[in-house]
Amino acid sequence: MQPEKQPLWRSILYPVIAFALVISLWWGSVEYFQVPRYVMPSPGDVWAHIMSDYATLWQGFQVTFMEFLIGFVVGAFSGFFMAVLMDASKTIRGVLYPILIVSQAVPIIAISAALTIWLGFGLAPKLVIVALVVFFPVVVNVLDGLRSVDSDLLRLARSMGGNSWSIFRHVKMPATLTPLFSALKLSATFSVTGAVIAEWSASTSGGIGAYLMQANSRLNTSGTFAAIAYLAVLGLVAFLLVILVEYLVTPWRTKPVVPRWSTRFWQK
Amino acid sequence: MSETPQPKLKLTEVSRLFESNLALAPTSISINEGEFICVVGPSGCGKSTMFNIIAGVLQPSSGTVEVDGQDITGRAGQVGYMLQKDLLLPWRTVLDNICLGSILHGKASKKEREAGVELAERYGLGDFINHYPAALSGGMRQRVALMRTLAMHRDVLLLDEPFGALDSMTRMAMQQWLLSVWKAEKRTVVFVTHDIDEAIFLADRVVVMSPRPGRIRDILAVNLARPRGRDVYTAPEFLQLKDQIMTYVYDEKDSSDAA
Known part of the structure; x- marks a missing residue:
């Protein structure tokens, strides 16, 4: 399951080369075909725009990032809690599962419009949208993790004197971390999209999504691309953040020995 | 009697x-x-x-x-019991797995952990107490599983x-x-x-x-x-017992298959 080890310089150099290649291709074709700036700005134009409107964009980045972060954490925790409930009771599972499935069939953008009516133009509807994006994959994966715990292991834990709380805490809960993080990784970038969609419905908060809409309606192509660049960075940051937390929370997946910083490390 | x-x-x-x-x-x-x-x-x-x-x-x-x-x-x-599957917790170290009984009862005390370390040292896993089970061979994992059983102090x-x-x-x-x-x-x-x-x-x-x-x-x-050493496998009494057990196991099978 582990990716093939490659030297650090290579894992940094290759993406840099790929990125530089895309930028120069973009720049080259804009210059070569003499594309007008209002159709397709060059990377230089986009950079110039970012420099000139730096403060607003940075402000917007922070707003959208907070929408992502809070919504993501709320969605992940409530999804986890829901999965635990559904695992504990057959009735709850039977009732909620169909509702969950149907709710996934409704497009986020439609919910977004309704949420604006109910919750207004502020932070709340954005958080709900982002949380909804994360919620479903987390419920499904965590539920899977809980149900795939070996029944022999549960029997052994019970025979060793574990009560339901300690068995949940030490045996079942940690078993959900791997599927939980694969759900989080999948939904990290998409929840940034969720935040943008929510900002499109109506926003007074001034996130990058709102900035994008404004620039677009004024045919400000450089502004649009500047916003896209910020969103790309935001998506990347979101993904890397999840990877970082995963690395810290599940060291056993990448290391043969417990790290020294862990409280689990036994110093003789 | x-x-x-x-x-x-x-x-x-x-x-x-x-x-x-x-x-x-x-x-x-x-x-x-x-x-x-x-x-x-x-x-x-x-x-x-x-x-x-x-x-x-x-x-x-x-x-x-x-x-x-x-x-x-x-x-x-x-x-205490132990199965063919080692059933070690992958997210816990060897030491924590040995002390699992105490952990499930609340918390493994310093003394219980020290006893776990001693057990690991006595039976050849002293250098692996901070390892995760995934880093061990099948035989080593079974040894950890047995130590976990021993640490439960059941006769x-x-x-x-x-x-x-x-x-x-x-x-x-x-x-x-x-x-x-x-x-x-x-x-x-x-x-x-x-x-x-x-x-x-x-x-x-x-x-x-x-x-x-x-x-x-x-x-x-x-x-x-x-x-008992390796030579036991070729001792006459060993072979005699084996023959008798095989008779029980296989004759039983034949008669029931025929039925």
Whole structure:
């Protein structure tokens, strides 16, 4: 399951080369075909725009990032809690599962419009949208993790004197971390999209999504691309953040020995 | 007979029905303190059923299980047990896995952890206490699983084919190792296996079971001197016992297949 080890310089150099290649291709074709700036700005134009409107964009980045972060954490925790409930009771599972499935069939953008009516133009509807994006994959994966715990292991834990709380805490809960993080990784970038969609419905908060809409309606192509660049960075940051937390929370997946910083490390 | 010591583990007329199938016919056996008992038999002979009843994770349809004269029927956690699967927690270190019993009871104290470290050192895993199970070989993982069982401080250990998933060379090394642990720890062991050689090599007495309904066919004493080395496998008594057990196991099969 582990990716093939490659030297650090290579894992940094290759993406840099790929990125530089895309930028120069973009720049080259804009210059070569003499594309007008209002159709397709060059990377230089986009950079110039970012420099000139730096403060607003940075402000917007922070707003959208907070929408992502809070919504993501709320969605992940409530999804986890829901999965635990559904695992504990057959009735709850039977009732909620169909509702969950149907709710996934409704497009986020439609919910977004309704949420604006109910919750207004502020932070709340954005958080709900982002949380909804994360919620479903987390419920499904965590539920899977809980149900795939070996029944022999549960029997052994019970025979060793574990009560339901300690068995949940030490045996079942940690078993959900791997599927939980694969759900989080999948939904990290998409929840940034969720935040943008929510900002499109109506926003007074001034996130990058709102900035994008404004620039677009004024045919400000450089502004649009500047916003896209910020969103790309935001998506990347979101993904890397999840990877970082995963690395810290599940060291056993990448290391043969417990790290020294862990409280689990036994110093003789 | 009044001089016979009280048996460590005693089954009295224990039976189990699954729906209307008799998985285990009424079975009685007494096992002495410090004895090493192996249970062999083909699939469906009720050895796993008997194992689960002694472990307390399965309620018998009738009969009682006693340890030191105390009725423990249907009560889990009175004996230590271990399966073919090591069932180690991948997110816990070797040391934490050894101390799992204490952790499940709340928290492993410093003293309990030190005892765990000592156990690991005594049985050759001292350098691995901070490793995760994924970094260990199959044999090492089974050793950790046995240490986890030992750390529970139960006098009776139930082992259900603990070496069944290991390659034959590792398995032989593990058998030797298990005997040394048994000798040092002075526990009473009930060891379930498919492997007749393994059963004779390890046991003081071999319990042979047969299917339909699951029952004890015979109990054979193994009088080979301990400590037992590789040469035991070719001793005349070993071969004689093996022949007899094979007769029980295979003749039974033939007659039921013909029926």
